[in-house]
Amino acid sequence: MMFRAFLAILEIGSFWHVFPIVVAILAGTFIIYFAKSKLNRKQQVNLLCVLTVSLSLFVLLVPVYKLITHEFHIKRDLPLYLNNFTALIFPIVLILKKPLLFRILFFWSMAWGVQGILTPDVTNNPQSLEYFRYWIANLMPMVIVFYVLFILKIFPDFNSVFLSIVSLQIYFIIVMIINEILHSNYMYLNAKPASITVLDYLGPWPYYLIVMQFMLIPYFLLFYFPFYLLKKQSSSNL
Template sequence: MQILSRVQFGSLEHLLPIIVAVILCWFLFYQIKTQSDHLKFKVFKGLGIFVSGFMAIFHLYKIGQGGYSLQTDLPLFLCSFMALFIFIFTFTRRFLLFEILFFWTIVGTSQGVITPDIELGFPSYDYIRYWIVHLGLLTIIAYAIVVLKMRPKFKSVFKSFVVLQVYVLIIMVINYLLDANYSYLNNKPLSGSVLDLLGDWPNYVIVVQLALLPLFLLIYLPFFWSNKYYKTKNNNNNIY
């Protein structure tokens, strides 16, 4: 009988899902770019249904198996929370939701992809859930940018940051009431992450909070340059 162990950084279990997701995304974006807007929107909705639906089924399955823990199993980690409700964004295409989710996904989800925290490797349900959640969220945001041409604005940086502070405060209260560690606000992940470079609790929480706004601004910078370039180009064309 195979004994499943924690997924190690740089292992095949870590890298293979990422490589497969990149190839599938490239193929999807290449094929969909010439299709009608109606089909583009249907595919976008389908991505949201798949990610959110899988999350819902996963948690219902765990509840049905028994032993569901309020301390560890609730979908309150940032990526799990986003995945459970991402279908609302893909169905409504609300720009406010894009503004919030764009920065949360680029910062939080990409960190989870680079340094995965998966207790049991393939083919455990948790392993499959982890990659569907993280790679699914990145795929949806990439689709919104590449296919639907959605772009964050300067104000988006601050909107996303403020809403994130509300989320953090709510999770801190929940952690206190349940003696839990959702979003790693009380302890760092066991598998190791960039948080290990930021000191012990509560130092790493404070450093992350201080770094978030500059990091969001840095992520926005390419879009600022791109918007500025196209605005200048259009103004020059109008002159002639």
Template sequence: MIPVSVYNAIFLANRVKFGSLEHVVPILLAVVFGIVFINFAKQSLDKQKQKRVLHVFACCISGIVLSFHLYKISLGHYNIKTDLPLYLCSMLALLVPVFTYYRKFWMFEILLFWIIAATTQGVLTPDIPEGFPSFDYFRYWVVHLGLLIIITYAIFVYRMRPKFKSVFKSFVALQIYVVLIMLMNDVLDANYFYLNEKPESASLLDYFGEWPLYIVVVQLLAIPYFLLIYSSFFWFKKRFK
């Protein structure tokens, strides 16, 4: 049997490190792909095909998430208390095909802030237990970077723009989602979103006090964060008006 200290050392050694090739290369590839994908759609496709290719892309992202969970179930150690796709990015990946199919503005209002806020930290500080070429590695980057490409596509191809009230619509929707996760945690005796206790490892939540104070602090920080995201659209609108 492998000693715990040795197992932890191996586990940490396999994690994707900040600034490594495993971290930087996927981001660069996604930037190149996103630029080519969006420019091709704008210049070479009619509106119907623009909608179709994005919907297919979104379905591929959702399919990869579903495949990953089915793969984990097949291994025989799937734990519904920790492994369900209830974390925001995974849930968004499953739901985003609904947006790309219907293209409702109210969906865009919510998804814009959720996607940018949720994926930015994941892209800048990846939390991937196993590096290249594991399934989890590819799932992680496809989900985080794919969601960003989809919302960027909606901005530049569909020319969707948030309104000031979109900030608060998205925030209210987030509160509803948090309440649903709290109920799910109660049913499953789980800790999704760390709503029942902070993670054992060091995290930013350590600076926000004990439960439930850190939950309140994070919720309050979401409003200025969403406003910061909106300010970039407001600035560009005023700058190029």
């Protein structure tokens, strides 16, 4: 009954669903505009460092807080969902200064973030820590990759589409092993989430995992398509 009541609060299109999305769009737009118009190159990179480190620390501190308050559960609170893992490695990617890694994180952030926006899997009330963790971990990586796109001008290319998918398969395997050890369901690899998601239309376990793998290629290509058009237009103008 409590779960049903919460679903009524977080109904798709409701205030508590739309509000964090609008905040992220406004905040992201302001940050990018401010960096582009007011900061030099070094300051822009420093701001990116602040964004990535802040996000990473937030993702790390949530399970630490739960551990201190005796609310931590190893089967659900490790930062192993793709959005949380992406948040953790953003600072490492920034230190390594490898554009390819940014391109991979672009697809990871967009793929998981868009799915999280369209079919939110939040099973706590909007005043809870879980609510804030969910939306920050889903939306902030998208803000960061758009910052990298507009400020650092690092755009995804065709090769990075498939490298992102291959690297994601490796991560899937790692998480599957962890799930087997902990008897957990990180990345929803052992069962579908309680809330309604696109996985509900892909068949029962384990078939939805197989279907999902085939969907990754067109899904990632969809995010690459605007950059393909932009590159094609730039080439035609030469």
